[in-house]
Amino acid sequence: MKTIEWPKWPQYGPEEQAAVARVIKSNQLFADREVKAFEKEYASYIGCNYALGLGNGTQGLHLALAALNIGIGDEVIVSPYSWISSSSCVLMQNAVPIFCDIERDSLGLCPNEIEKNITHRTKAIIIVHMFGYPAKINEIVALSEKYGIPLIEDASHTHGSSVEEKKIGNFGLISVFSLHQRKALSVGDGGIVCTNNKKIYDKIYKLRSFGHEELSYNYRMTEFAGALGKVGLSKLETFNSQKIENAFILQKLFDNNDHLKVRISRENEIGVYYAVLFEVTKNVVKLDLKISRLNKKGIPLIKTWKPLHKHPHFNPKFIPARGLPWKENDYTGKMKNMKYKDIKLTNTDYYCPSRILQLEVHPPVDKNLIELAAIEIKNEIN
Numbered sequence: 001m002k003t004i005e006w007p008k009w010p011q012y013g014p015e016e017q018a019a020v021a022r023v024i025k026s027n028q029l030f031a032d033r034e035v036k037a038f039e040k041e042y043a044s045y046i047g048c049n050y051a052l053g054l055g056n057g058t059q060g061l062h063l064a065l066a067a068l069n070i071g072i073g074d075e076v077i078v079s080p081y082s083w084i085s086s087s088s089c090v091l092m093q094n095a096v097p098i099f100c101d102i103e104r105d106s107l108g109l110c111p112n113e114i115e116k117n118i119t120h121r122t123k124a125i126i127i128v129h130m131f132g133y134p135a136k137i138n139e140i141v142a143l144s145e146k147y148g149i150p151l152i153e154d155a156s157h158t159h160g161s162s163v164e165e166k167k168i169g170n171f172g173l174i175s176v177f178s179l180h181q182r183k184a185l186s187v188g189d190g191g192i193v194c195t196n197n198k199k200i201y202d203k204i205y206k207l208r209s210f211g212h213e214e215l216s217y218n219y220r221m222t223e224f225a226g227a228l229g230k231v232g233l234s235k236l237e238t239f240n241s242q243k244i245e246n247a248f249i250l251q252k253l254f255d256n257n258d259h260l261k262v263r264i265s266r267e268n269e270i271g272v273y274y275a276v277l278f279e280v281t282k283n284v285v286k287l288d289l290k291i292s293r294l295n296k297k298g299i300p301l302i303k304t305w306k307p308l309h310k311h312p313h314f315n316p317k318f319i320p321a322r323g324l325p326w327k328e329n330d331y332t333g334k335m336k337n338m339k340y341k342d343i344k345l346t347n348t349d350y351y352c353p354s355r356i357l358q359l360e361v362h363p364p365v366d367k368n369l370i371e372l373a374a375i376e377i378k379n380e381i382n
Contacts, residue, residue, distance in 0.1 A: 004298035004372055009362040010186040010232075019227035026223070034226035039192070041233055046169045048194045050201040053221030053229070054208060057156045057178030057191035061089035063219065064152045064174040064193065065124065067203040070095050072325060074123040075333050079109050080307045080348045082128040086154045087308050095123070096326045096335050099309040101345040105266060107277075107356065108135025110347070114143055121333045124150045129158040129168055131304075131358065132184070132243075132274040133265050137163055137171045144172070152176065157274035159185045160240045164268050169194050174204075179225065184239060184274060184362070185232040190225040239363050243273040246361035246370055250276055253374040259284055259381050260357075275358035277304070279351075280381075287354065290380045299373045300360055306353040307345070314340040 023034060035053045043051035054060050070076060074095040078087040081102050090097040100117050103110035107130045114125060125144060127135050137153075144151040153169055155161075156178035161168040169175035174197075177183075179190035195201055206212045208219040251262040261279045265271030278301070284290065294301050308314070319327065326335035361370065 003296075004369065004376075006298050006300050006369065006373075007362070007364050009182065009360065011364070012228075015231045016228055019231050020224060023223045023227050029223050031220040031226070032223055034223040034230070035221045036226075038221075038226040038229040038233070041230060042192055043194060045233060045236075046167050046175075046194050048170055048175075049196045050194065050198070052193045052201070052204055052208060053226060054191040054193060054219050055221060056180065056189050057154075057176055058085040058089060059208070059217070059219040060176035060178075060191040060193040061085055061126070061152070061154065062092045063204045063207050063217070064176060065089060065093045065095065066207055067174070067200050068124055068150050070123045072328065073121065073331055073333070075119060075121040075335075077109070077114055077117055077122060077125045078308075079126070079128045079130075080309045080343075080345055081107055081130065081305065081352055082154065082308060083156070083305065084308060084311060084313065085156075086126050086128050087311075088313055089126075091313065091325070094322070094325045096121075096331065096333060097314065098122070098334055099340065099343055099345065102347050102351070103136060104347055104351075106130065106133045106135050107351065108133070109140065111136055111139035111143060114140065117334065118143075118147055118149065119334060122147070122149055124152055126152045126154055127172070128154040128156075129161060131277055132157045132161055132272040133263065133277070134158065134161050134163050134168055134269045134271060137168070141171050150174070156180075156183065158272060159183070160236055160270075161265075161272045162270045170196070173197060174200060179229060179232075184243075184272060185229065185236055187225040187228040187232065190221055190229065192221075192229075240272045242363045242365075243276075243361050244271070246365055246367075247271070247273045247276045249367055249370050250359070250361070250374065253371065254278070254378075257378065258282060260377070273361060275360045278357040278359065278377075280355045280357065284381055287381070291357070294376060294380050297376055299376055301357055301373075301377060303353050304356045304358050307348050309340045309343045309345070309348075 151172035153175035
């Protein structure tokens with residue numbers, strides 16, 4: 001068959017061009033009216049009191065920890081199944097990441113495993129709503145409240161997801177959304193932090209602009225990003241609806257398939273499918289080769305991430321100039337005299353990196369493309 005032309009994402013058009021031209025015409029490229037308007041609109045969309053635009057999502061995670069005064073000797077519970085930022089941000093504050101196992105349904109942090117890893121050093125929990133599938137947020141919120149530990153939501157994949165009609169980003173003390181090129185709401189690169197806590201808002205507001213009394217940073221959003229964010233936000237619900245429809249089409253097409261299961265979010269949840277996840281339910285011989293052949297046909301089916309506790313950031317060959325917080329002499333916590341690569345995480349080790357595959361279904365991917373892709377995937381992976 002001919003190579004499938006899978007649509008690229010994002011696809012900017014006249015509205016985005018007009019937004020950028022408006023910024024150029026204003027002669028104001030530094031964070032100002034466009035950013036403030038976007039912050040207000042995004043807070044309203046999520047349903048929170050405050051939103052602050054930033055240069056990217058990693059900056060948001062860093063500032064969330066800084067706003068909580070997390071630092072040397074402190075531990076932060078993080079997911080081993082995520083993009084690196086949700087854990088490397090802990091190192092930025094010279095704190096110690098504590099990798100916790102995931103649960104099988106959403107591939108988010110397992111509430112029971114979180115509780116097992118809580119100590120007197122635990123100063124925050126960072127959960128990640130992976131690929132637009134909500135984590136077990138209500139159970140995790142209950143743990144946060146039980147132990148008085150702040151909860152940070154990394155909602156970078158989850159613009160518009162909800163649990164029991166409450167938008168993701170409204171459950172933790174702080175939530176962070178990425179606006180990177182590949183995200184559902186894309187401004188090229190950017191991020192936004194949401195909170196309902198005025199003190200946290202005030203602290204992050206100061207931390208994102210350098211020169212304040214406390215060490216602060218140059219983490220502001222540009223006017224271009226703010227303008228593009230407003231356009232993207234106006235289209236977000238329509239785009240999400242298309243992705244949800246595509247996910248359910250895929251689920252039906254792979255119903256009772258012997259090798260692949262399409263994952264759908266749970267009841268009382270709305271997932272927005274940054275990518276639709278396939279679970280490999282039976283061992284597939286030469287899986288990498290088969291994925292490569294599909295890619296050559298234009299079908300962007302790929303493996304998801306490798307476990308973060310195996311990443312060189314946490315298993316360096318040498319001690320960097322800033323040091324390694326878990327090797328400090330006065331640190332006596334969970335990671336003392338341990339190596340991250342030796343941690344055993346049952347579900348993470350089972351699913352990563354070979355049992356979960358992802359397929360992006362952003363508009364204008366439609367039913368016809370989904371059906372063509374399904375035929376090729378079924379023919380190849382059997």
